[in-house]
Amino acid sequence: MSGEPNDIIKQPTKIAVLGGGCAALSLAANINLLSGKQLHVIAPEVHKSDQDHIWGFWEMDWLQDAVPLARKTWHKWAVRNADTEVIMHADAYPYHAITRRSWLEHCNARAQENDVFFHEDMTQLATLSPKQVFDSRPPRREPNMMLQHFIGWEICAEPGSFDDSTAILMDFRCDQSRGMHFIYCLPFSDREALVESTLFSPTLETNEFYETAISSWLKKHAGVSRFNLLRREQGAIPLGVMKRHDPDFQGIGANGGAIRPSSGYAFSFIQKQIDTALKHVSDGHMLQFATPHKPIDLWMDKIFLSVLRYQPRYAPKIFTALAGSLTGDEFARFLSGEANISLRAKVVAAMPSLPFIRALLRPDEGEP
Numbered sequence: 001m002s003g004e005p006n007d008i009i010k011q012p013t014k015i016a017v018l019g020g021g022c023a024a025l026s027l028a029a030n031i032n033l034l035s036g037k038q039l040h041v042i043a044p045e046v047h048k049s050d051q052d053h054i055w056g057f058w059e060m061d062w063l064q065d066a067v068p069l070a071r072k073t074w075h076k077w078a079v080r081n082a083d084t085e086v087i088m089h090a091d092a093y094p095y096h097a098i099t100r101r102s103w104l105e106h107c108n109a110r111a112q113e114n115d116v117f118f119h120e121d122m123t124q125l126a127t128l129s130p131k132q133v134f135d136s137r138p139p140r141r142e143p144n145m146m147l148q149h150f151i152g153w154e155i156c157a158e159p160g161s162f163d164d165s166t167a168i169l170m171d172f173r174c175d176q177s178r179g180m181h182f183i184y185c186l187p188f189s190d191r192e193a194l195v196e197s198t199l200f201s202p203t204l205e206t207n208e209f210y211e212t213a214i215s216s217w218l219k220k221h222a223g224v225s226r227f228n229l230l231r232r233e234q235g236a237i238p239l240g241v242m243k244r245h246d247p248d249f250q251g252i253g254a255n256g257g258a259i260r261p262s263s264g265y266a267f268s269f270i271q272k273q274i275d276t277a278l279k280h281v282s283d284g285h286m287l288q289f290a291t292p293h294k295p296i297d298l299w300m301d302k303i304f305l306s307v308l309r310y311q312p313r314y315a316p317k318i319f320t321a322l323a324g325s326l327t328g329d330e331f332a333r334f335l336s337g338e339a340n341i342s343l344r345a346k347v348v349a350a351m352p353s354l355p356f357i358r359a360l361l362r363p364d365e366g367e368p
């Protein structure tokens with residue numbers, strides 16, 4: 001009977017997450033899956049960004065909440081260089097694009113339902129004295145580290161300008177003189193598309209470089225010279241293993257090793273990291289966020305990244321060869337960290353051997 005002196009009212013266990021971006025809010029949206037926990041998100045206004053952008057991801061089990069919010073879905077995508085075009089088809093794992101704004105709005109609404117507390121002042125941490133603290137502030141970048149850097153234009157052109165049945169994941173028909181460079185084009189309709197100039201290299205270029213690449217690709221390869229610029233996005237995602245923002249706190253999201261070192265994909269891996277952690281707790285373990293990448297994938301990524309950095313001239317051939325040797329579903333599984341041994345063997349067999357042998361022997365050097 002309630003109200004007896006022996007009754008113990010169990011207080012929820014406080015946990016805190018520092019930073020309020022993709023990982024922190026994705027956790028807040030799902031904290032109801034843990035009983036007896038009270039989540040506090042500590043996110044100072046001064047560090048907040050309102051920049052909207054697109055997150056691309058392949059449909060996987062851990063992305064069931066994101067899939068219905070996708071702005072557009074493609075079962076076909078293309079990878080091409082000057083000589084070869086590969087069109088891949090996926091049945092089970094299509095490619096989706098979601099806007100940052102719609103995902104964060106969804107997470108904020110779920111966080112309200114889950115009674116998550118939001119604080120702006122970092123000094124609140126001491127007052128709250130939570131049982132566990134997770135840190136989603138950005139990890140520390142090593143100087144001269146490899147980056148994925150880009151500018152994207154969302155444009156509106158004449159009807160019939162784009163084939164919206166096919167996303168262009170990589171088109172290498174652009175200036176390769178500064179490192180691996182490709183155009184990423186997500187057609188949302190036959191007249192609207194996000195067109196991005198993306199480089200993998202340690203050095204940022206001037207805005208003019210990316211923007212010239214976009215406009216000349218549009219003119220030369222899409223036949224589009226008149227359009228309205230609707231939105232612009234810009235980013236530089238660090239590639240490689242990084243140190244945590246503060247070694248005293250366990251990381252989550254990018255600060256918990258979620259960015260895939262060879263591709264810069266983060267959104268899918270953040271959701272995977274959180275999904276795995278919450279399932280682990282329901283098996284009776286403590287809440288912990290491990291890197292969502294398998295050691296074998298991290299090792300393969302290190303070699304791959306060395307080839308892209310020091311021998312970038314092979315990149316257009318490598319990616320078309322990879323696309324040509326896998327089905328769309330296999331490609332999606334490989335890039336989402338779900339490859340098994342036979343799929344990994346297929347990937348290795350598709351690669352040109354010389355640059356990879358060189359990278360294995362001398363990972364920090366280019367061609368002699």
Ligand SMILES: Cc1cc2nc3c(=O)[nH]c(=O)nc-3n(C[C@H](O)[C@H](O)[C@H](O)COP(=O)(O)OP(=O)(O)OC[C@H]3O[C@@H](n4cnc5c(N)ncnc54)[C@H](O)[C@@H]3O)c2cc1C
Pocket residue numbers: 018019020021022023024043044047048049053054055056057136137138233234235236237252253254255259264265266267268270
């Ligand atoms: C334009 C753009 C396009 C992208 N496209 C893709 C894509 O297509 N697919 C994909 O997977 N990834 C993409 N990314 C990368 C992806 O968005 C990030 O890696 C992802 O947001 C990481 O989530 P996170 O929660 O770890 O970090 P963030 O979302 O960056 O959150 C970090 C939080 O920490 C806060 N913060 C920062 N410094 C401090 C501080 N000193 N004190 C307190 N708080 C602090 C910030 O305000 C923020 O709330 C893109 C990034 C950009 C910028």
